[in-house]
Amino acid sequence: MNTVKDAFLPNLCWIIGNGKSVKNFDDRWIPYLPGFRPSSTARDLTPCIWVPDLLLPGTNTWNEPLLHSFFPAFEVNAILRIIISYSNDDDRLIWVKTKSGLFSSKSFYTTLLAAQASSSGTESSFPWYTFWKVTNCSPRIKIFAWRLLIGAVAIRAAISRFITNISQHCPLCGSAPETIDHLFIHCPIIQTILLASPVGFRVEDSNISISKLFTVWLQSNSTGETFRLGICLLWSLWKARNRALFDNKEFYISIVIKNALKVFNDYSVVSTDIFQSMRVDSAPNLVAPQQLHWLPPAEDVIKIHVDRAIGHSNSSCAAIAHNANCVFEGCGTQCNPLCSPEEAEAMAFLLGLQLALKMNFTTCIIEGDALNVIRCINDTSTPIPWRIRSIILHIRSLLPSFCSVSFVYVNRACNSAAHVLAKFASS
Numbered sequence: 001m002n003t004v005k006d007a008f009l010p011n012l013c014w015i016i017g018n019g020k021s022v023k024n025f026d027d028r029w030i031p032y033l034p035g036f037r038p039s040s041t042a043r044d045l046t047p048c049i050w051v052p053d054l055l056l057p058g059t060n061t062w063n064e065p066l067l068h069s070f071f072p073a074f075e076v077n078a079i080l081r082i083i084i085s086y087s088n089d090d091d092r093l094i095w096v097k098t099k100s101g102l103f104s105s106k107s108f109y110t111t112l113l114a115a116q117a118s119s120s121g122t123e124s125s126f127p128w129y130t131f132w133k134v135t136n137c138s139p140r141i142k143i144f145a146w147r148l149l150i151g152a153v154a155i156r157a158a159i160s161r162f163i164t165n166i167s168q169h170c171p172l173c174g175s176a177p178e179t180i181d182h183l184f185i186h187c188p189i190i191q192t193i194l195l196a197s198p199v200g201f202r203v204e205d206s207n208i209s210i211s212k213l214f215t216v217w218l219q220s221n222s223t224g225e226t227f228r229l230g231i232c233l234l235w236s237l238w239k240a241r242n243r244a245l246f247d248n249k250e251f252y253i254s255i256v257i258k259n260a261l262k263v264f265n266d267y268s269v270v271s272t273d274i275f276q277s278m279r280v281d282s283a284p285n286l287v288a289p290q291q292l293h294w295l296p297p298a299e300d301v302i303k304i305h306v307d308r309a310i311g312h313s314n315s316s317c318a319a320i321a322h323n324a325n326c327v328f329e330g331c332g333t334q335c336n337p338l339c340s341p342e343e344a345e346a347m348a349f350l351l352g353l354q355l356a357l358k359m360n361f362t363t364c365i366i367e368g369d370a371l372n373v374i375r376c377i378n379d380t381s382t383p384i385p386w387r388i389r390s391i392i393l394h395i396r397s398l399l400p401s402f403c404s405v406s407f408v409y410v411n412r413a414c415n416s417a418a419h420v421l422a423k424f425a426s427s
């Protein structure tokens, strides 16, 4: 019974609407913190019980000095990432194990299985049949995954058994011996990579082993896409780790993710749900022919291109505005903490809207290449992934300030200026 409870409650998190239902110190409401709630014990010292008590009076802006008086810096930074929209929408309790935030018995079963496996303290039998049945994956990466399972990878803890005077410490974080489980699951570097990648996987079980992790991934979806992308990420991490160690090359999280996505994509026959959250570069049926080239807007209309970039340790977004005569009207950039590509895309659209407001563009078109975000903004019947819900609601709440504003998909090739600017902002 405890296992059921342990698998259920820690995976619920409030997504803040107006904040009125959520208690600052008791509820789980900060998606960017382990356990989703602050560790602060200041609850007994303050009348600030509810989330709106942490805002500047009459605004939707966080009261930063007040936050710093209650929470350590990393918790303040996590809270500042939460956007409070003007929409006065209700707070919503979501299930973090699905993209939509809606509870599903299948995802709960998978979570329960992982919790049971780790609480039993013994290795459950590994689903070898499912493992070998996975297709659409580079054979050499699958063999690499198999070598991880049988412990046949030359990590430092293994080598040091045979060679003395060799450091056992993880070369990436230096905080623990480099074992397979550490390097590929528990190291803060791989945890950041797994969370920031389209897998969006958060390692919550501090005892999970590589075979249990693979079991969870294999059971996540019938097409094995989580497993396939997951092992591409681990393989890409291993390659980058070796290049850093033996060739003195710089280690960049963004390049690990980029290389993993490339090899994942090379072997994927059809685009998958996971890949939908990345760029929609190859969607010819969704792009009208004229949108393959940059077109100036009509007279008195401003066109704003938006895009995002994932950097080494942060993400960034950019917005560039032009008028009907193709004359540059203004631009804006913003650096954010490392987040999922989808969150970064949504932030880019919000930045575009904020640029328009700041420059008093009341009639504008905002163009970007993130089709999933555009759908969420335009179509109120489209389920919003919980990770970008507050951003989308905030965007919608700003729309009444405009005479006319539309959000349009463009091919990535037409969006290169915004992409270059976003990349520049992240560097």
Ligand SMILES: [Zn+2]
Binding pocket: 170, 171, 172, 173, 174, 175, 176, 182, 183, 186, 187, 188, 189
């Ligand atoms: Zn490490």
